[in-house]
Amino acid sequence: MATIVLAGGFDAPKIYRVDEGATDDGQAVVARLQSTPLAPAGAGGEAVFTAVYLVATLEGQGTIWLTPIVDGTEYTEQAISFDFPTRQEAATYEIGLSRPLVSGGAERARFALRGTWFALKVKAQLVSTSGTIILEGVEVEHAVVQETRTPVP
Amino acid sequence: MARSRVRLIFAAGIDRASGHLTGEAPRDLRNVYFVKDKIQLRNGLTLASTISGASPPDRIVLIHEMRTEAATIVVAYRESDRALLLYRAAIDGASPQLIGSWGTLPAGAVTPPRLLATEIGRKLFIAHEEPSAGNRLQTIYYDPLSATPINYLSADLNRDGTAEAVRFRGVASYLQYLVGWGFGTGSDPDRPEVLRVSQPGEPTSFDPDHYFIVGLRTDPVMNALPGPGRLVVLKATSTYDITGYDQFTFSLSLGDPFYGLSGSRLAVSLAGTVYFWSHAGPRTTNGGPSVDLAWPLELKAPPPADLVAEGAPARGVAVYLPDRQTILFIFERRVYTLSLWGGIPRWSYSEFPFSISTAATIRTVEVGSGGPPTAYATAVSGTGKSGTTDVLTVNWTNNSALGDEIIEIHLQPSGGSWFLAKTLNPSGTTQSTDIPELAAGRTHNIAIRYRRGPYYTAGYENPDPSLWPTQSKGSGTTNLKAPTFDSTQWQRTSANSERVRVTFTPAHSDVDVVIKRSNVTIATVTAAQHQGGTYTYDDTTIAGETLYTYSVLHRRDIDSAEQSKNQYTGPNKPTDFMVSAVTECAYLAEWTAGDSAAETEVEDNYPAGTDYSLKVTVPAGNTQAPVSYGATCGGTIRSYSVRVRHKLVQYNVADYSEYAPPRPVDLCDVCT
Numbered sequence: 001m002a003t004i005v006l007a008g009g010f011d012a013p014k015i016y017r018v019d020e021g022a023t024d025d026g027q028a029v030v031a032r033l034q035s036t037p038l039a040p041a042g043a044g045g046e047a048v049f050t051a052v053y054l055v056a057t058l059e060g061q062g063t064i065w066l067t068p069i070v071d072g073t074e075y076t077e078q079a080i081s082f083d084f085p086t087r088q089e090a091a092t093y094e095i096g097l098s099r100p101l102v103s104g105g106a107e108r109a110r111f112a113l114r115g116t117w118f119a120l121k122v123k124a125q126l127v128s129t130s131g132t133i134i135l136e137g138v139e140v141e142h143a144v145v146q147e148t149r150t151p152v153p
Numbered sequence: 154m155a156r157s158r159v160r161l162i163f164a165a166g167i168d169r170a171s172g173h174l175t176g177e178a179p180r181d182l183r184n185v186y187f188v189k190d191k192i193q194l195r196n197g198l199t200l201a202s203t204i205s206g207a208s209p210p211d212r213i214v215l216i217h218e219m220r221t222e223a224a225t226i227v228v229a230y231r232e233s234d235r236a237l238l239l240y241r242a243a244i245d246g247a248s249p250q251l252i253g254s255w256g257t258l259p260a261g262a263v264t265p266p267r268l269l270a271t272e273i274g275r276k277l278f279i280a281h282e283e284p285s286a287g288n289r290l291q292t293i294y295y296d297p298l299s300a301t302p303i304n305y306l307s308a309d310l311n312r313d314g315t316a317e318a319v320r321f322r323g324v325a326s327y328l329q330y331l332v333g334w335g336f337g338t339g340s341d342p343d344r345p346e347v348l349r350v351s352q353p354g355e356p357t358s359f360d361p362d363h364y365f366i367v368g369l370r371t372d373p374v375m376n377a378l379p380g381p382g383r384l385v386v387l388k389a390t391s392t393y394d395i396t397g398y399d400q401f402t403f404s405l406s407l408g409d410p411f412y413g414l415s416g417s418r419l420a421v422s423l424a425g426t427v428y429f430w431s432h433a434g435p436r437t438t439n440g441g442p443s444v445d446l447a448w449p450l451e452l453k454a455p456p457p458a459d460l461v462a463e464g465a466p467a468r469g470v471a472v473y474l475p476d477r478q479t480i481l482f483i484f485e486r487r488v489y490t491l492s493l494w495g496g497i498p499r500w501s502y503s504e505f506p507f508s509i510s511t512a513a514t515i516r517t518v519e520v521g522s523g524g525p526p527t528a529y530a531t532a533v534s535g536t537g538k539s540g541t542t543d544v545l546t547v548n549w550t551n552n553s554a555l556g557d558e559i560i561e562i563h564l565q566p567s568g569g570s571w572f573l574a575k576t577l578n579p580s581g582t583t584q585s586t587d588i589p590e591l592a593a594g595r596t597h598n599i600a601i602r603y604r605r606g607p608y609y610t611a612g613y614e615n616p617d618p619s620l621w622p623t624q625s626k627g628s629g630t631t632n633l634k635a636p637t638f639d640s641t642q643w644q645r646t647s648a649n650s651e652r653v654r655v656t657f658t659p660a661h662s663d664v665d666v667v668i669k670r671s672n673v674t675i676a677t678v679t680a681a682q683h684q685g686g687t688y689t690y691d692d693t694t695i696a697g698e699t700l701y702t703y704s705v706l707h708r709r710d711i712d713s714a715e716q717s718k719n720q721y722t723g724p725n726k727p728t729d730f731m732v733s734a735v736t737e738c739a740y741l742a743e744w745t746a747g748d749s750a751a752e753t754e755v756e757d758n759y760p761a762g763t764d765y766s767l768k769v770t771v772p773a774g775n776t777q778a779p780v781s782y783g784a785t786c787g788g789t790i791r792s793y794s795v796r797v798r799h800k801l802v803q804y805n806v807a808d809y810s811e812y813a814p815p816r817p818v819d820l821c822d823v824c825t
Contacts, residue, residue, distance in 0.1 A: 003475040003516050006201065006225060006246045008213025010265075010485060010508035013204035013229050015213060015246040018481075018512065019474055021199040027506040031194045034181040035161040050156060120161055121181070124194055133194040139158040 022060065022126040031124040031133065034069075037117040041144040049113040051141040052095045052120060054080070059088040060131020065123040068097050070115035075099055088132060097140075114145065163192055182501040186477050187492035195490075195503055201246030204229055210238055215268040216513040218244070221275045222297055225515060228255065228279065230265050237266065239295065239303060244515060250616050253303045255279070255293055262288040265510065267467070269376065269417060273326035274356045278306070280321040280333060282417050284373070286342035291318040292333065294357065298559070300575050300588075308359040310349075311338035319359070321349075323417060325377040327384045328398055331356035334367075334374040334386075345373030348386060353399065365405050367393050375414040380440045381425035387414035390432070394440050409443045412436055416466030418511075421473050421480055428480050428491065430466060435482065435491065446491065446498055472512040483509050525608035528554035528579065529622070530601035535629015542593035542632045542661070546585055549601055549627075554579035558603040562588065563618040565598040567710050571618045579603070593661050594633035594709030600626045633707045634660035638716035639687065641703050643723060646693075648804040653692040653720050657705045659683050660713070668692075669704040669715070677708070698723045698809055723808045724748035724801040730813035732795045738824035739781035744797055746776055747810060751799035754809075755780060759793045761822050770800070788823030 005018035016025065023029060041047040052066060061084075067077045080093050098110040118140055124133045163182065185192050204210055210229030214237070217226050227240040227249050235258040240249035258266055267282040275298065281290040292306040307316040320342060322335025331351040337344030338361070348365045352358040365386075367374055372388045377395075379385070384395040386405075390413040397403035412431040414420055420429035426439045428446070435446040465484045472481050482489040485508035490501045530549040538544035547562055556579055564574040574588045591597065600618035602625065603610050613621050639656040646652055659666055662685025668676040676690055695701070700721045707713040725747030734740050742755050755778045756765040771778045780795075795818055799810040 003514060004245060005472055005474050005481075005512060005514050006216045007198065007472075007483070007509045007512040008216050008227070008229075010212050010510035012507075013210045013213055015201045015203075015216065015225075015227065015242065015249065016198040016509075017201045017246060018198060018472075019196040019477065021197040023197040024506050025198055025200050029184050029195060029197050031185045031192075032181050032183040033163050033185060033192065035163050038159060038161060040157075040159055053158065122163075126194065134188070135163075135192040138161045138163075140161055141156050141158050143156045 022128060022130050028125055028127075031122070033122040033124075033135075035120045035122075035138065037069075037119045038140065039117050040140075040142045041116065043116070046114065046116055046145040047118070047142045048145060049097050049115070049118050049140055049142045051097055053139045053141065054093045054095065055090070055136040055138070056093070057088050057090050057132065057134040057136060058082045058084050060085060060126050060128035062124065062126040062128065062131060062133060064133065066095055067121040067123075068113060069119040069121060070113045071117050073115075074121070075113065084131075085128070090136070118142070184503045185501050186479055186490065187494055187499045187501060188477065189494050198505065198509075202242060202249055204240060204249050206251070208233070210236070212265055212510055214265050214511060215270060215279065216246075216511050216515075217270040217272070217277060217279075218513060218515040219272055219277050219295070219297075220516060221272065224297075225513075226270070226277050226279075226295060228268055230258070232264075235260075235264075237290070241297075246515075252295065255303065256290050258290065259288040261285065262290075263467075266290075267417060268511075269323040269325075271324050271326040271331070273329075273331050274354070276304075276356060278324045278331060278333075278356065280324040282323055284322070284345075286320055286322075286336060286344075289320040289322065289335075289342075292321045292324065298576050300573065302573070304357075306357060308361075310359065310361045311340045312361055313339075323374070323376055325379075325384075326356075327377070327379055327395075329354045332377055332384065334377065344370070346370045346388075348374055348377065348395075350400075350403070363400060365395065365403075367405065368407070372413070375417045376420050376429075378420055378422035378427050379425070380422065380427055380438070383440050385422070385427050385438060385440060387420055387427070387429055389413045389415070392438060392443060408441050409438060412443050416469045418470040419466055419482060421471045423473060423480075423493075428471065430469065430471065430482055435489070468510070470509075470512050473514050475514065481512070483512055485509060526553075526555070526558045526603045526605040526610050528552060528558050528603040529610055529613070530560070530603075530625040532583075533599050533601055533625055533627030535597060535599050535627060537630055537632035538587055539632075542634055543589060543591050545588045545591055545597060545629050545631050547588060547599055547601075547627075547629065548583070548585040549625075550583050551579045551581065554603065556580070558605050561602050561604055562586070563600045563602075564588065564591070565600075565618070566592060567596045567598075571598075571600070591631050592663075592709075593631050594664055594707060594711050594713070596628055596630040596710040598626065598628050630711050633664065633709060633711060633713035635714040635716050636660050636666050636705050636707055638703075638705050638718055641718045641720040643720060645801075645803045645806065645808060648806050650693065651695065651697060651722060651808075653695055653701070653703070653722060655690045655692060655703055655705070656687065657690075657716075658687045659685055659707065661685070661707055664707045664709050667706050667708045667712070669706075670695075671701050672704070695722045700811065721811050724751045724799045724810040726810040727753060727797050727799060727813045730797055730816060732816040732818045734818055734820065735779065735781075736784070737786040737790060737819075737821040738783045739779065740795065740818045740820065741777060741779050742795055742797060742816075743777040744813060746773075746799070748799050748801055749773065751801035751810070753778070753797055754800055755795065755797050756812075757793055757795040757818075759820060761791055761793070765794070765796060782820065783824030785825050786821030786823065787825055788821050790819050791822045792817050793820050794818075 007016045064080045100107040101109040210231040215228035225242040237255040239252040242249040270279040277295040283289040306319040317339030321333030334348040386393040392408040394408045436443040469484045480491040488503035492499045532550040562575045565571040602613035637658040642654045666678045704715040704717040706715045727744035729745040753771040794815045796812045796815040
């Protein structure tokens with residue numbers, strides 16, 4: 001016995017099968033998530049956030065966008081495109097976190113993100129007509145910044 | 154500087170009032186499902202079918218599974234004429250086919266209409282969830298095995314001897330009972346607190362005394378769902394529990410005095426636990442006080458009044474998505490998703506690009522052997538059942554039938570459209586069945602196909618029977634009774650006109666009557682003319698003094714038997730004519746007058762060797778005439794013949810009757 005859910009259209013005499021296919025009758029389904037803010041060094045501490053590790057099970061063609069947020073400031077969005085047309089693939093991605101030092105209109109250097117609260121905004125979308133995006137886990141790599149203490153002579 | 158990794162946490166919560174990120178605590182979790190401890194992009198909405206046609210409806214207002222039929226029943230609403238139309242679709246929503254019209258939405262009713270349905274006793278009951286009983290449509294039930302699949306629920310609830318239309322606001326099934334609420338009686342219909350219970354196993358039969366008064370009248374019953382050993386009755390601001398299993402053990406108790414159901418369709422029951430959306434947000438109960446489901450939302454804001462304030466719950470619908478172990482609370486485009494994986498409720502939120510008006514969980518079941526049947530009918534014929542005029546006996550041969558199919562017999566009366574006349578199961582090789590309540594004397598085309606669940610035999614899928622293979626078609630005609638031929642009467646109406654008045658009484662008020670004279674049709678009296686009553690027709694195109702045979706019969710697609718009478722176009726002839734010899738030279742002619750106003754002429758062929766000649770004319774009123782040729786016989790006794798006829802003079806015109814059959818008399822051939 002299989003079970004399905006059917007839905008009826010409000011604006012048209014259409015019957016839909018719910019939770020089937022990759023689009024809402026041709027319109028893309030876009031997932032949007034934001035993680036709970038995390039403070040590895042504690043509410044008053046400070047950390048350097050160096051990378052995000054994303055573990056996902058993917059099938060089909062699509063894109064995952066990641067946007068780091070440190071202390072409420074959103075940094076540059078980074079995109080991960082995938083193409084696994086035939087079967088589900090478990091994939092791990094490492095995305096380095098940095099921000100540019102711009103001087104005179106040119107990027108002179110990059111620095112790791114540093115702050116107290118870290119969160120991650122995730123957007124995901126399939127472009128193929130079928131497929132799967134499952135987020136198995138997302139981790140942030142960080143190092144707690146400690147004060148330098150001068151030895152007492 | 155040592156580096157370490159920390160797992161990021163999603164799904165800490167969202168604002169249940171808006172579903173969006175607000176403030177600092179809620180998190181954005183759109184268009185995902187939780188599957189165990191993973192997050193998965195939700196799948197889409199795939200179009201299963203679109204209802205089309207010459208005048209298609211505008212929106213879907215109900216989808217409900219019919220498990221015993223392995224079919225989906227769909228109700229759609231058409232704005233232009235406010236029509237509610239029933240469709241039957243395959244279990245996956247494909248190929249909806251029109252069953253018929255439920256009715257026209259009253260002018261004051263809420264649009265689009267909201268409906269509640271339940272299946273019990275192989276029937277699907279559908280109630281119009283309209284707050285005002287005056288604007289509510291009569292509750293119907295779809296019976297696929299009936300010749301008239303859409304039936305209207307009625308019961309004599311006010312004990313006046315007449316069944317009144319039952320207009321429940323909602324219906325549900327519990328044990329072997331149909332429960333319906335929101336309707337008192339025909340004379341006191343608006344009773345939002347009344348919940349009626351049908352007779353056990355008889356969902357269309359109601360005892361007027363079998364009802365509950367569930368709390369206050371100001372707090373309407375919104376829905377009722379089965380809980381663990383009980384029926385949970387969800388009112389607008391409270392819940393009640395009905396326990397027990399029959400009229401002797403049923404009892405009603407208050408479950409939750411503070412929380413009820415904010416929208417009639419915003420509740421689902423899973424394994425005895427009822428999840429519902431109250432005025433204060435989502436809650437759950439399995440009897441007794443309900444429990445707040447808000448804690449998984451990690452709310453820091455006040456209770457979600459926004460949805461209630463904007464009226465969204467009235468249009469909302471809750472549905473269970475079994476493969477995801479998820480309940481969807483759908484508010485048109487917004488969907489609050491409650492994941493129950495691992496017994497830990499977790500919320501997410503989705504947005505559809507278009508509005509959803511209704512949804513239903515469909516559990517497909519195998520029916521019989523499963524799949525399309527291979528059976529088909531041959532040798533299809535029909536005959537009018539003896540002794541009836543409205544019953545057609547249909548005969549056919551079953552081929553490749555396993556017995557679990559449903560036979561559909563479709564009829565098309567001459568000049569009419571195809572309709573489903575009867576459904577039944579196959580039995581034996583040759584089979585017949587009577588189809589009643591047809592028009593008399595009407596020829597019907599017959600077409601037969603076989604169905605198993607939503608499937609039809611290959612080649613018979615089209616809803617138009619005229620497109621099915623000819624091997625499964627035939628025809629038959631119902632019988633006609635003959636009219637009653639009351640009388641015929643000849644009359645002279647002037648010096649140069651006469652008529653025969655034909656009087657008959659039709660056997661069928663809606664069938665024409667044909668009048669024949671000597672086997673030639675002279676008139677057709679239409680049903681509109683005779684209207685079923687005794688009818689008189691005057692035939693003025695007659696020749697005088699001629700014997701005709703008049704006939705009357707009913708004619709539609711066939712002719713009935715004829716009823717006939719002979720009529721002579723002149724006065725009636727004398728009867729009981731006798732002749733007796735008085736002497737050897739005299740006789741006495743006696744008769745009974747055929748027309749008391751007419752004279753009578755006596756003729757004989759005396760003397761021998763002559764033809765008949767008039768011997769005496771007797772005035773009207775006389776019934777005998779003596780005729781004498783002398784007193785003494787001087788010859789031989791011979792046999793002669795005597796005859797009589799009437800002569801009627803009207804408007805100075807003489808009309809003659811036929812002769813009465815001649816009689817012999819022995820007379821002397823020489824009388825002096």
